[in-house]
Amino acid sequence: MYNFKEIEKKWQDKWSNDERLRAVDFHPTKPKFYVLYEFYNISGNLHMGHLKGTVPADALARYKRLKGYNVLFPIGGDSFGLPAENAAIKTGIDPHKFVEDGFKRVLEQSKQIGLSFDWTRTFCTSDEDYYKWTQWIFLQLFKNGKAYKEQGVVNFCPKCQTVLSNEDSQGGKCDRCGSDVIQVNRNVWFLKMKEYSEKLLGNVERINMAEHLKEAQRNWIGKSEGIQLKLDLVDEAGNKLDHMEIYTTCIETVYGITFVVLAPENAKLDQLKQNIKNFDKITEYRQKTALRSEFDRMSQVKDKTGCKVEGIYAINPLTGDKVPLYIADFVLNSYGTGAVMAVPCHDQRDYEFAKEFNIPFVQVIDGDCSKCAVEKAEYLEKNQKMLNSAEFTGMNVLDAKKAIAKKVIENGFGKTQVNYKMQDWSFNRQRYWGEPFPIVFCPKCGIVALDEKDLPLALPKTNDYLPNANGDSPISKIDSFVNCKCPKCGGSARRETDTMPNWAGSSWYWLRYVDPHNPNMLADYEKLKYWGSVDVYTGGTEHITRHVLYAFFWQNFLYEIGAVPTRDPFIRKMGSGLILDDEGKKMSKSSKNGVSPLEVIDKYGSDVARMHVHFLAGYEDNCQWTFKGIEGIVNFLDRVWKLQDIVKGDGISKEHEVELNVLIKKVSSDYENLKLNTAISACMIFVKKIKEDGFITREELRQFLLVLNPLAPHITSEMYERVFNADLLDATFPEYDEAKTVKKEINLPVQLNGKMKGTILIDSTLSQEQIENACREFVGITAEQVKKVIYVPNRIINFII
RNA sequence: GCGGACAUGGCGGAACUGGUAGACGCGCCAGACUUAGGAUCUGGUUCGCAAGAGUGGGGGUUCAAGUCCUCUUGUCCGCACCA
Numbered sequence: 053m054y055n056f057k058e059i060e061k062k063w064q065d066k067w068s069n070d071e072r073l074r075a076v077d078f079h080p081t082k083p084k085f086y087v088l089y090e091f092y093n094i095s096g097n098l099h100m101g102h103l104k105g106t107v108p109a110d111a112l113a114r115y116k117r118l119k120g121y122n123v124l125f126p127i128g129g130d131s132f133g134l135p136a137e138n139a140a141i142k143t144g145i146d147p148h149k150f151v152e153d154g155f156k157r158v159l160e161q162s163k164q165i166g167l168s169f170d171w172t173r174t175f176c177t178s179d180e181d182y183y184k185w186t187q188w189i190f191l192q193l194f195k196n197g198k199a200y201k202e203q204g205v206v207n208f209c210p211k212c213q214t215v216l217s218n219e220d221s222q223g224g225k226c227d228r229c230g231s232d233v234i235q236v237n238r239n240v241w242f243l244k245m246k247e248y249s250e251k252l253l254g255n256v257e258r259i260n261m262a263e264h265l266k267e268a269q270r271n272w273i274g275k276s277e278g279i280q281l282k283l284d285l286v287d288e289a290g291n292k293l294d295h296m297e298i299y300t301t302c303i304e305t306v307y308g309i310t311f312v313v314l315a316p317e318n319a320k321l322d323q324l325k326q327n328i329k330n331f332d333k334i335t336e337y338r339q340k341t342a343l344r345s346e347f348d349r350m351s352q353v354k355d356k357t358g359c360k361v362e363g364i365y366a367i368n369p370l371t372g373d374k375v376p377l378y379i380a381d382f383v384l385n386s387y388g389t390g391a392v393m394a395v396p397c398h399d400q401r402d403y404e405f406a407k408e409f410n411i412p413f414v415q416v417i418d419g420d421c422s423k424c425a426v427e428k429a430e431y432l433e434k435n436q437k438m439l440n441s442a443e444f445t446g447m448n449v450l451d452a453k454k455a456i457a458k459k460v461i462e463n464g465f466g467k468t469q470v471n472y473k474m475q476d477w478s479f480n481r482q483r484y485w486g487e488p489f490p491i492v493f494c495p496k497c498g499i500v501a502l503d504e505k506d507l508p509l510a511l512p513k514t515n516d517y518l519p520n521a522n523g524d525s526p527i528s529k530i531d532s533f534v535n536c537k538c539p540k541c542g543g544s545a546r547r548e549t550d551t552m553p554n555w556a557g558s559s560w561y562w563l564r565y566v567d568p569h570n571p572n573m574l575a576d577y578e579k580l581k582y583w584g585s586v587d588v589y590t591g592g593t594e595h596i597t598r599h600v601l602y603a604f605f606w607q608n609f610l611y612e613i614g615a616v617p618t619r620d621p622f623i624r625k626m627g628s629g630l631i632l633d634d635e636g637k638k639m640s641k642s643s644k645n646g647v648s649p650l651e652v653i654d655k656y657g658s659d660v661a662r663m664h665v666h667f668l669a670g671y672e673d674n675c676q677w678t679f680k681g682i683e684g685i686v687n688f689l690d691r692v693w694k695l696q697d698i699v700k701g702d703g704i705s706k707e708h709e710v711e712l713n714v715l716i717k718k719v720s721s722d723y724e725n726l727k728l729n730t731a732i733s734a735c736m737i738f739v740k741k742i743k744e745d746g747f748i749t750r751e752e753l754r755q756f757l758l759v760l761n762p763l764a765p766h767i768t769s770e771m772y773e774r775v776f777n778a779d780l781l782d783a784t785f786p787e788y789d790e791a792k793t794v795k796k797e798i799n800l801p802v803q804l805n806g807k808m809k810g811t812i813l814i815d816s817t818l819s820q821e822q823i824e825n826a827c828r829e830f831v832g833i834t835a836e837q838v839k840k841v842i843y844v845p846n847r848i849i850n851f852i853i
Numbered sequence: 854g855c856g857g858a859c860a861u862g863g864c865g866g867a868a869c870u871g872g873u874a875g876a877c878g879c880g881c882c883a884g885a886c887u888u889a890g891g892a893u894c895u896g897g898u899u900c901g902c903a904a905g906a907g908u909g910g911g912g913g914u915u916c917a918a919g920u921c922c923u924c925u926u927g928u929c930c931g932c933a934c935c936a
Contacts, residue, residue, distance in 0.1 A: 264857045268931045271856070276935070300936060313936090356934090382934045392936045400854085401934055429855085473935050597931080667878065668865060674929090681865070681879040688878090721869090730867065733877035740877095801873040806917050808873065842916055848872045852916050 056657030090591025177557030274473025486551030
């Protein structure tokens with residue numbers, strides 16, 4: 053057994069200062085390769101998930117370096133956010149200190165795993181040098197009209213007095229104290245992300261990423277195409293008061309409208325206040341809705357509540373029918389026009405609402421509507437006949453959908469419309485530990501941006517991390533920060549005291565790695581051009597949908613203002629699977645059955661830990677942690693170590709030529725695709741063969757060590773030094789020769805009428821005719837009997853008789 | 854409910870654009886060396902005594918299907934009153 057403790061420490065120390073592991077800007081000869089592993093979230097120690105997540109990226113980086121690439125493989129800390137702030141509130145520790153210590157710790161632990169990050173390019177999102185540029189990006193957004201402040205409805209924890217993001221309030225409970233979250237109106241900064249919907253969809257199409265992750269993003273963007281229909285609003289007597297618009301993707305049901313529903317918040321109601329006879333009831337319902345928590349609204353999906361709007365009716369433009377108006381909280385003000393046409397026969401929500409409020413039903417498409425609505429999916433699939441729809445009656449619904457849309461547009465009743473579910477990005481939090489906004493409120497000039505020269509706007513120090521009674525952020529209590537001069541008029545003004553959300557710093561960090569110490573811009577344009585898009589971006593899948601969309605958004609914006617050379621931040625994104633504990637639950641700090649990677653490294657060494665985790669499952673698959681089977685890896689590395697003792701001869705031996713070429717070919721493609729489990733198995737197969745033969749030549753061993761190095765960097769580096777008296781990092785990854793990946797003598801499977809008859813040992817260089825003859829003889833048939841031959845060279849031969 | 858992914862031995866998992874299913878490892882069985890072994894080495898290990906049957910189940914395409922099509926069952930994930 054080799055002394056892994058001594059060996060691993062030795063190499064880790066070497067690597068932490070080795071220039072050959074660093075990226076070189078504008079390398080004169082080497083092509084670039086950018087491997088990115090997601091930011092460390094600074095909260096505690098590295099856990100098993102990190103071992104699963106980082107090692108394939110490290111293997112890829114090491115492999116690419118040996119292949120002669122100029123590799124950028126950086127790491128940093130996502131340090132603004134809850135862990136540091138919560139620790140501050142709980143223990144009083146200064147978040148600056150919390151982050152500094154935490155970052156130092158995870159970097160140290162990264163070295164113990166043997167990760168070959170470029171240690172000269174590290175930073176945290178809470179570093180002033182970094183958030184200066186986060187603030188700068190916000191300023192550009194603001195100046196280009198992509199950031200605005202508006203009243204908005206947000207999640208709020210009444211106990212903590214703070215606004216919560218959706219993910220901080222999962223299940224309707226506050227992440228911190230567990231109280232019920234309510235919805236409140238607040239002044240909110242929004243970024244105009246919705247405007248980028250179509251561009252983001254383009255990014256989603258172009259990126260190389262697992263289909264289910266792409267689908268989640270398309271879902272989040274939620275593109276839909278339909279018709280925006282204009283309806284006149286009239287009073288009881290039929291006098292026109294105004295008009296409104298609704299959005300529908302089911303224009304084919306337009307003859308079945310029996311009522312119209314507005315979102316409670318819809319501004320049309322306020323405009324027509326005088327004509328509404330029961331405005332007090334409307335107000336009451338509005339208040340009730342506002343108080344219902346998100347969770348409440350979700351848990352009562354089936355219960356339809358609402359309120360009739362007395363005194364106003366809508367006119368169906370196609371029929372001229374006068375239908376009643378309702379408000380209900382199932383209609384969202386933020387989507388479409390905040391109003392829908394209701395066709396109870398063909399929409400289950402409308403059906404339930406109509407039942408509840410005794411509204412008539414009109415069926416316009418064939419099917420059984422007696423118990424529930426016949427919805428779009430069903431009637432379109434069956435292409436049902438139209439009913440009660442004037443000249444369209446009797447038509448197929450697929451034809452009618454187009455014909456009715458045409459009529460609506462030609463008559464000016466409406467227009468085609470594309471809508472997106474995605475909303476503008478609510479961008480502020482009432483928290484201490486985040487980027488301050490470079491914004492000032494001036495009584496004379498209004499909202500004023502700070503001058504770029506004055507960045508960074510430093511986060512003031514404090515020891516009071518709690519919001520005030522109004523739910524304003526802790527920094528609102530710091531007068532020296534709040535009170536300032538207006539950059540425009542010089543008069544006294546107040547600063548924005550909210551801070552940016554955790555997502556901000558992580559929405560552009562891959563750009564900063566390219567030029568991490570640049571004091572003049574977020575990153576030098578030429579360097580950005582040189583490094584281009586991230587070739588492979590690895591990391592967990594927990595917040596992947598939103599994080600990657602935010603990344604797309606900012607990259608697109610930065611591209612449009614000429615700050616970066618491309619719209620696509622990442623060429624390929626791979627999501628690491630989870631490591632589950634023995635109960636099948638996610639292994640994390642909170643998990644009781646959690647095993648620390650450092651524990652495993654201490655016991656077996658980093659090379660074993662790295663390989664064992666990745667032998668358990670593929671990169672994107674979840675796997676259950678177990679020590680079971682780790683002996684297999686221990687034995688394997690032990691055998692590798694002993695290869696030193698059986699070195700004999702030079703060059704590549706005839707005996708191992710094919711095996712070595714097969715091995716190099718296999719692992720090369722496996723490293724590119726982060727398929728470490730099969731790469732390990734290929735290495736095992738090779739060593740097995742070597743053991744069988746009892747010898748390995750010097751050159752074979754040299755190439756094998758290079759092949760195994762990305763997986764087990766320590767042991768291979770040590771052996772390389774011992775046997776070759778050289779540093780493995782100066783070597784080049786071996787090439788394989790395709791012609792030498794197939795043996796001369798092969799076992800060719802022979803089939804008769806598609807049935808396996810056995811295999812025949814045959815010289816693969818023979819002509820097809822010679823092979824056919826030999827195989828025919830093997831299965832005992834004559835050339836006359838054969839109707840057809842299927843021959844796939846080196847794979848199979850099949851005779852049809 | 855909608856959308857996506859997946860389903861292979863006792864277990865984790867292999868199988869390139871359809872081409873010998875079960876690689877590799879664990880476990881298990883037998884043997885060797887041993888006073889002994891939970892150490893090491895060697896051999897075996899999908900099921901079945903066998904003919905044969907086998908990739909959740911039914912149908913199909915093909916010379917050939919784990920792989921493609923169709924229906925169906927189950928598991929996991931994402932979204933969830935989005936009009």
